[in-house]
Amino acid sequence: MLVFSAIVPHPPLLIPSIGKDKIDKLQKTIKAFDILEEDLNKADPDTIIIISPHGEMNFDAFTINTNETYKANFNEFGEFSTKLEFKSDLNFIMQLKRKYESSMPIQLISEDNLDHGASVPLYYLTRQNKDRRIVPINYSFLSFEKHIEFGKLIKDAIFSLDKKYAIIASGDLSHKLTKNAPAGFSPRAKEFDKKLIQLLKKRNIENVLNIDPKLIEDSAECGLRSILILLGAMSNMDYDFEVLNYESPFGVGYLVGEMNLD
Numbered sequence: 001m002l003v004f005s006a007i008v009p010h011p012p013l014l015i016p017s018i019g020k021d022k023i024d025k026l027q028k029t030i031k032a033f034d035i036l037e038e039d040l041n042k043a044d045p046d047t048i049i050i051i052s053p054h055g056e057m058n059f060d061a062f063t064i065n066t067n068e069t070y071k072a073n074f075n076e077f078g079e080f081s082t083k084l085e086f087k088s089d090l091n092f093i094m095q096l097k098r099k100y101e102s103s104m105p106i107q108l109i110s111e112d113n114l115d116h117g118a119s120v121p122l123y124y125l126t127r128q129n130k131d132r133r134i135v136p137i138n139y140s141f142l143s144f145e146k147h148i149e150f151g152k153l154i155k156d157a158i159f160s161l162d163k164k165y166a167i168i169a170s171g172d173l174s175h176k177l178t179k180n181a182p183a184g185f186s187p188r189a190k191e192f193d194k195k196l197i198q199l200l201k202k203r204n205i206e207n208v209l210n211i212d213p214k215l216i217e218d219s220a221e222c223g224l225r226s227i228l229i230l231l232g233a234m235s236n237m238d239y240d241f242e243v244l245n246y247e248s249p250f251g252v253g254y255l256v257g258e259m260n261l262d
């Protein structure tokens with residue numbers, strides 16, 4: 001069954017030795033991660049399915065990493081002391097692939113290392129317990145509707161197995177919120193973040209699918225497709241979307257939100 005779902009950001013600056021003094025500006029996000037981790041441990045899933053925008057991506061297929069173990073490190077950000085390791089949930093991955101490969105393009109890959117879209121949130125969410133199994137998924141550039149549909153299949157697979165699962169949609173919102181933002185400034189960037197958060201609170205998938213494509217492009221987000229897969233998995237479930245924090249100290253929208261299941 002599905003016992004926990006959340007939306008998280010993934011700035012490498014959240015890792016203390018990378019963020020250094022900049023981490024002071026992320027204290028609210030870190031507090032939100034503290035709450036999320038506590039709730040995750042209460043829900044006690046066997047497996048965490050984490051959807052990232054930054055792993056090996058296929059244009060026209062969803063990608064799942066089937067390595068037996070995954071390493072998380074931050075070497076590419078010049079941080080060599082943090083090394084985490086997680087076990088895979090191959091049983092879940094094979095179930096998903098076997099049951100749905102005829103209706104959904106699913107590409108299996110084998111990669112030792114997790115990308116930072118998965119590593120940064122897992123660093124915070126597994127501080128107390130590193131034994132949960134991990135399923136790392138990367139979204140595709142198939143249509144938004146296909147992402148919802150893929151999420152529904154993940155949900156089906158979850159409920160066909162006798163284990164407890166969490167789904168984490170990793171993604172930052174707009175990268176253009178301020179003049180010194182990494183992707184430059186767009187006056188409409190704030191509008192995108194505000195609108196998406198509003199629609200998440202209303203659980204209005206239809207209107208998320210109908211957000212003006214130009215507005216999405218202007219925002220330079222990386223999280224929308226991760227969120228769409230999560231929304232697909234949450235369809236027909238009773239939940240409240242709780243914003244634990246939203247902030248943008250460096251011009252990128254960092255949303256931490258939990259879908260509180262009844």
Ligand SMILES: [Zn+2]
Binds near residue numbers: 053
């Ligand atoms: Zn990103």
